[in-house]
Amino acid sequence: MNALLTVLLLMTALTGSGVALTRTPRRQVMAMAANGLVLALLFMALQAPDVAFSELTVGTAALPLLFLVILASIRMDRSPRDGDKQGPDKP
Amino acid sequence: MNRFTELLPWIVAAWLLAVGLYGMITSRHYVQLIGCLSVVQASTYVLLLAVGYRRHAGPPIFYTHPPGTPAVDPVVQALVLTDIVIGATVTALLLALALQMHKRRGMLDPQELRPLSR
Amino acid sequence: MIGQLPPLPVAGPLAVAGLLLVFSHVLPKYVPDVIALLTALGAGIVCIIMAMHTARHPLVYWFGGWAPRHGLVLGIGFVVDQVEASLAAFVALLFFATLVFAWGYYDEVHAHFHVLMLLFMAGMIGFCLTHDLFNMFVWFEVMSVAAFALTGYALRSSALGGALNFTVVNTIGSYLILGGIGLIYSRVGALDFAALGRGVAAAPADPVITASFALIATGLLIKAAQVPFQFWLADAHAVAPSPVSVIFSGAMVAIGLYGVAKLTWSVYLPSPEIRFVVHRLLLGMGAASTVLGGVMALVQRHIKRLLAFSTISHVGIMLIGLALLDRTGLAGMFVYLVGHGLVKGALFMVAGIMLASLGGIDEIGLRGKGRDIWPAGIAMAAGGLLLAGLPVGLMDKGSELIDAAIHRHGQVWLMAAMVAGSAFTGAAVLRVTGRVFLGLGQVPGEEERSPSDDEQEKADRPLWLMMLPTSLLLLLALCAAHAAGEYAARIVLPFMHPQAEAILGLAPMKARHPAGVPEAPASWVPWFSVALALAIAAFELTRRHLPRLLVAPIDKVLNPALGLLRTIHSGLISDYITWLVVGLALFGLTFALS
């Protein structure tokens, strides 16, 4: 067990907790990107370059982007709550 | 201390699972909950790759090293690749569902949303 | 020639689905319907042929030609035996009936419904046929993702909410399965079922292996919706489009249980700890699900939700059959699985007919409105009686086999659970029949306080078209029960771990020799359960005419308990995840006890 792996594993736990414990979605996206980056580094250290590459493209770029897009459209969403006659739960 | 580092990958995997579930249980926003799901998934990555790890071995790619040099397990890496695709697709699907839900109900608090109202 | 069949029922529908998507923009109306129907039919026929040709030895198929060398499996195999092939044929048949039922209904969006249904079917068949743990997971995910998308298909807020709960809970389950795969891979270094079974036999008391079982079983039991993982099911099945609910309740949930059966019986059986957990915890979960599902079904007014709870109850009965660790019980589980799938599929079709013809799904709102569609009422009454345990057909044969296994193990309290589950669910369905089709039951009971919805489905199909698959399924559920019992008793033998007889202390059976079906332990049990169902339904429907002295005390005793149950089924995802962790902890505690 080398020191690099130990540090990266601890950082994974730390950034992962950061994602789970960040309450605001917008900040969480940043935490997710950071977590993705640390995971990619960890995978490099675990001798898995293919997986690291995927994690980098998906976890650090594509997914946070989708989250941002969704958050933007939720913020913009002003469509009337015609719903199905149920309306919002909170008045 | 040495014993601790030996166990560290399993502890980290279990911790990610637990903290991800904790985040989901206490979440007040569905998009945040979906983010926590990715933490749960990260625990499977760590577990699988740690299982396939081998000390003093290179990546399972014999481009610069000749075949036969010690390398880590390629099978778990293939499994994790599939896992990443699964995670990404399910996350995207969940985000789409959450967005539509917001359009219907105007809020996304998992502690308020019930599929069927009384 | 026969040897080339195994990949076809999986890869065929996949390729057809891909092509449908490519050409979806140019295909005229009804063409996707025809293609999907033919594909389901073709897959079913291939599976039936395989079932007919595997009586003597299994069909073994190695993808990419990677046959094992020196005992080491490098690739992925399909090992198709009669259990696998029959189950896959049942799945394909149910899809065929459902596609007939949904004929022309989903023509708005470029064949997307058909693409999803075909992928759903391919995922389930792949799940049945595969002989590799990770490949099983992949097909599990294909069917899950198709199911998630189909649940939210209607885009109503209740449908979206149900789909969200379903997706989140089941995805956590998937990750638990994956964790379990990682654990067992770390110990055994293989993914093929036979190799895993050898690995477990070599290290039966290894905690890593028991932990892998706990994680994988949890994931699969989430799919099978057993207590305490059952919460998502009622939300999802109640809101999915009715053809999709047919598949959900008829096949998908049971397929999850099949996964548990496969792993328990053919991989993990040598471990004494795991046998302990199966025999204690899984049996208890099954019994609890049976009773809880029945009680919850009785207090619903949303008909699809009612049927969804009854599915939990009946899958609980199947879990009892599995967890008795008895060959007869296992055979009974398979017969019951098919019988229940057919009956429940037909009942959900009746619910779909109501949604289309009556424009509603609320039992109280539809009171007396069903007279015009009386054939559906007959189908529903028949389905209710079969659920209640009427001693004809496949469901009865299955419960007879399970009863026999229960008696052999002397755990008669399980019989009480089974009778309660059958009677309650049957009573619930019969009450709906009486209220909707006969106009009885003016004064609603406890069910009035349950959630409901004002869903409806497009009324563009003639009644006979929808009744056709409904009656087909019911007829199939009635026919050839005795033969099916013997067939099941025979085919479970190759399904089990090679050392199963030695492990379980069974008398060794000559390979592939008909086992003979044990006699029913007590022939009055099914009649008692039907009578109980009729009595409860009559009580609920004639509440107004009954003396208050009789009704009031019953309500007073029952209502607080029912209220508590309803509070637990809150619809909140946070609660569901909490219960999921509790269920996982139950596994941990039971292992500690063993």
Add this chain to the structure above:
Amino acid sequence: MTPRLRLIIFLLACIGLMPAFAHVAMRMPSFGAHPLPYGETINAVATKERHVTNMVSAVNFDYRGFDTLGEEFMLLCAVTGITVLLRGTRGEQTSARPGVLEGRPIRPRSEAVMLICRIFGTLTLMFGIYVALHAMTTPGGGFQGGVIIASATLMIFMGETYRGWRRLMHSEILDAIEGGGATLYALCGFASMVAGKPFLYNILPLGTPRDLFSGGLMLIENAGVACAVAGGFAVTFLEFLEETRAEKEDPE
């Protein structure tokens, strides 16, 4: 359940699981030094048997190629689901009518931004294709390349404004690329069967190790994956970005 009660139950369950976890973790195989017969055999034989140097690709496309078939169709399934979910309420019209959108004002990008995006877009695309092509030899492959190619299309969005992006991205074409890629993978399997071999048997000449075009049938499967992933992710981006368009008012 109140949040507090929920948390208490959760924590109790976690405490209940702690001894189980400790028991299992102590008995886990020692990290980095336990036998893994499956992977070791693949490492030992795959280069000789399949003439590729990337073992992960060999597992993904050949030894366990059937998993990847399922994976591609799962992607297809999810993307179809996303399309159904998002397009359902929006209707088909908006996506079939690019550029004629009342909502988003066409804010002209500065020339410099446009240039940078064009350059980076092209570079990203090239890089994606490069990664996708090198599946058999070095890290990377159809999946990673496909995601990068799909991201390159986003550069069009950033550089050419929404209108330009919509003009170039047609959901019909992307659907066809995605479905076609996945179908290509399935057809590879059927081609092996037509040739009288098992499904997904590598029937093509294997080439020489370390060569870009080694691996035989794996190359076509890889191309199928690249198309399916690129198309699938591009459809996802398209459908999601379509949602950021306000119905009536300008968001910014």
